[in-house]
Structure formats: C-alpha cells, structure tokens
Amino acid sequence: MSQDTGVLTGHAQAGPPEDRRPRTADSALRRRARAVIPGGMYGHQAAGPLPEQYPQFMREGLGARVWDVDGNEYVDLMCSYGPVVLGHRHPAVEAAALAQDGLADCQNGPGEVMVDLAELMVQTVQHADWAMFAKNGTDATTICCTIARARTGRSRILAATGAYHGAAPWCTPRPAGVTAADRANLGYYTFNDLDSARAAVQAAGDDLAGIIVSPFRHDAGFDQELVDPDFARGLRELCDQAGAALILDDVRCGFRLHLGSSWEPVGVSPDLSAWSKAIANGRGLAAVLGSGAYADAAASIFVTGSFWFSASAMAASIATIGALREQDAIAAMNTMGVALRDGIAAQAAASGLEINYTGPPSMPYLTFAGDRDYELGRTPIMVS
Numbered sequence: 001m002s003q004d005t006g007v008l009t010g011h012a013q014a015g016p017p018e019d020r021r022p023r024t025a026d027s028a029l030r031r032r033a034r035a036v037i038p039g040g041m042y043g044h045q046a047a048g049p050l051p052e053q054y055p056q057f058m059r060e061g062l063g064a065r066v067w068d069v070d071g072n073e074y075v076d077l078m079c080s081y082g083p084v085v086l087g088h089r090h091p092a093v094e095a096a097a098l099a100q101d102g103l104a105d106c107q108n109g110p111g112e113v114m115v116d117l118a119e120l121m122v123q124t125v126q127h128a129d130w131a132m133f134a135k136n137g138t139d140a141t142t143i144c145c146t147i148a149r150a151r152t153g154r155s156r157i158l159a160a161t162g163a164y165h166g167a168a169p170w171c172t173p174r175p176a177g178v179t180a181a182d183r184a185n186l187g188y189y190t191f192n193d194l195d196s197a198r199a200a201v202q203a204a205g206d207d208l209a210g211i212i213v214s215p216f217r218h219d220a221g222f223d224q225e226l227v228d229p230d231f232a233r234g235l236r237e238l239c240d241q242a243g244a245a246l247i248l249d250d251v252r253c254g255f256r257l258h259l260g261s262s263w264e265p266v267g268v269s270p271d272l273s274a275w276s277k278a279i280a281n282g283r284g285l286a287a288v289l290g291s292g293a294y295a296d297a298a299a300s301i302f303v304t305g306s307f308w309f310s311a312s313a314m315a316a317s318i319a320t321i322g323a324l325r326e327q328d329a330i331a332a333m334n335t336m337g338v339a340l341r342d343g344i345a346a347q348a349a350a351s352g353l354e355i356n357y358t359g360p361p362s363m364p365y366l367t368f369a370g371d372r373d374y375e376l377g378r379t380p381i382m383v384s
C-alpha cells in the first residue's frame with residue numbers, strides 16, 4: 001500500500017497518539033543499530049525519514065495486526081510493504097512452510113515442490129509456459145532483462161521514467177555508487193504516453209532488447225495512474241514490430257489485482273514477467289515467468305543464488321496461491337479496498353480535508369491535496 005509516508009498504517013486503538021506505550025525498546029534498538037548498521041537502517045524499511053511516531057522495529061504479526069517492539073498494536077495496511085497478502089501467519093501457508101521445514105529447506109538439490117510450483121504458476125498465469133525462481137523482485141526484473149538480451153542479442157531496455165524496478169545498479173533510484181556504464185543500456189519513456197515510447201524505440205534503433213513496464217504507474221511519492229489499455233496494447237505492438245521482449249514487472253501488483261498476470265484483464269500478454277512480494281505470503285521468493293518463445297534463452301543464461309532453491313518458501317507459495325483461490329481473495333481485497341476508500345473519503349470530507357486517493361482499491365495511495373512536501377501526511381490527524 002502507501003510506500004513512503006506511512007499514512008495508511010492505522011493505529012488499532014482509537015486513543016490519541018499519547019496513549020501509546022513509550023518507544024523505549026525501539027529507541028534502544030535504534031541506538032544500538034546506529035553503531036553497527038550503516039545509517040542505522042537502510043533501504044525501504046528505514047524509518048528515519050518517516051514521522052517520529054512510526055516504529056523502526058517490529059515484534060510480531062497475526063492476521064491484519066502487527067505489534068512493534070514496545071507492544072503497540074497496529075492494523076497493517078502496509079501489508080509489510082506488499083508481501084503479506086493473506087494476513088500474517090496465515091494458517092495454511094504456515095503449515096505448508098513448516099511441514100517442508102520439517103523435511104529440509106536448503107538442500108543439495110531443489111525439492112519436488114519446485115516442479116509443483118512451476119506447474120501451478122504456469123496453470124495460473126496465462127502467458128506463462130515456464131517458471132524460474134529466485135529470492136527478490138530485483139532478481140526477477142534483472143533476470144527478465146538478461147533473458148530478453150540473450151534472446152535478441154541486443155542491449156537496450158526501455159523503462160518508464162520514475163518507475164521502480166529494484167535496487168541493483170541498473171535500476172536503483174539513488175545515484176550513489178552507480179556508474180554511467182550501469183545505465184548505458186537503458187532508454188526511457190513516459191508511462192501511458194505511447195508517443196514517448198515510440199520515440200524511445202526509434203532512438204534504440206536496431207538495439208532494442210525489451211520494454212519493461214509496471215501494470216499501473218505506482219511510483220512512490222506520486223498519485224497513482226491506472227494503465228490506459230491502448231498504451232498497453234501499443235507497447236505490445238512496438239515489441240512485436242521490433243522483435244523485442246515485453247516485460248511486465250508484476251513484483252508489486254502480482255496476485256493483488258488478478259489471480260494471473262495483472263494485464264490479463266487488459267488483454268495484453270507480456271513475453272516475460274517478474275514476480276515477488278505476495279507470491280509466498282511473506283516468505284522470500286521471486287519468480288520469472290515467460291512464454292515458450294523465450295524458453296531457450298532462459299535456459300541459456302546462468303543465474304542462481306545460494307537460497308534460490310529453498311523449498312519452504314516454494315511450499316508456502318503453493319499454499320498461498322491455493323488460499324488466494326479458495327478465499328476468492330482478489331474479489332475480497334477489492335471489496336475491502338472500496339470500503340476503506342469510501343470510509344476514508346467520508347472521514348476526510350467530514351474533517352474538511354481534501355485528499356487524493358489514487359490507485360486500484362486493493363493498492364491505494366493517499367496524499368493530501370496541495371501537500372507536496374508531505375507535511376500533512378506526516379502529521380497524525382485524529383479523525384474520530
């Protein structure tokens with residue numbers, strides 16, 4: 001859900017912020033972390049830039065609730081920044097992971113669950129004829145680019161300006177430590193602007209390996225923008241004309257908008273898609289799915305990792321997909337998302353606050369009108 005302001009993290013109790021338990025344990029851990037962890041914390045879970053009320057260290061989660069290390073309870077509208085789609089410690093998912101743990105997780109070869117999961121992913125996602133697994137979304141997007149280059153023998157990948165595709169040098173949003181060579185094979189277009197994509201394709205000439213795109217524009221810090229189906233179809237055509245790969249980055253949206261690829265409802269099939277976050281309900285797993293035409297190229301590259309074949313996360317993923325289907329979870333997320341949206345809109349109106357509530361109901365993004373520097377978003381506002 002909301003990526004960088006924490007405004008959608010609700011405090012479970014109705015009392016004012018001063019009712020919360022003092023942040024004694026959190027403060028002590030932050031002090032200790034500053035001595036042994038660069039910057040005290042790093043990456044998207046660094047709480048430093050967030051409002052002071054947002055905890056850095058968490059202790060526990062159950063269902064929709066989480067507790068920080070001081071015992072304060074919250075409703076987890078962030079879903080742990082995406083992965084926890086069925087709620088924390090979902091019984092079927094935990095049972096599957098623990099049963100596999102009881103056999104072995106990390107072994108000298110993958111468990112049979114890898115084949116079971118690959119079959120299930122291929123059955124679940126229309127465009128997929130095969131599956132590979134890794135650990136993080138960055139692994140998956142990077143592998144997609146490598147496969148696109150291996151198949152085409154070309155270098156250039158086009159990405160939307162401002163889109164997030166991971167934290168490797170080719171795509172990290174921070175310039176520190178990144179060389180010009182790391183970005184040399186990238187070109188850029190504007191999301192939902194087909195003319196800009198056409199111009200970027202033209203600029204790539206005969207060196208276009210692929211176009212990477214997210215299912216909707218979910219750049220952190222900006223109001224979200226749903227995809228224009230004509231734009232999605234247009235990217236598909238551009239890739240077909242150039243013999244390049246259309247890569248859908250479903251890392252964030254995967255299994256939140258549709259139980260299949262997020263562009264299935266739009267009617268556009270990518271050649272390759274990248275997945276992670278929700279596919280194992282919080283267990284570390286990523287996937288690359290692809291069409292048959294890309295299978296040989298996928299087999300030709302060398303990618304691997306010490307923990308990429310760990311069986312427990314794969315068992316958790318099989319259980320997650322089963323539970324998503326059994327619980328009709330996509331429809332449930334939509335229904336709850338609409339209720340949340342309507343409730344927040346009503347409370348904002350009652351409080352005289354003008355808000356922008358963008359994105360699909362199951363992945364909303366809330367900002368306050370005119371609040372460019374998030375001053376309002378950072379301030380706890382009691383609306384009841």
Ligand SMILES: Cc1ncc(COP(=O)(O)O)c(C=O)c1O
Binds near residue numbers: 136166214
């Ligand atoms: C769209 C998208 N792609 C890729 C990534 C990178 O995933 P990871 O942080 O697991 O490497 C993210 C993470 O937020 C993402 O939202």
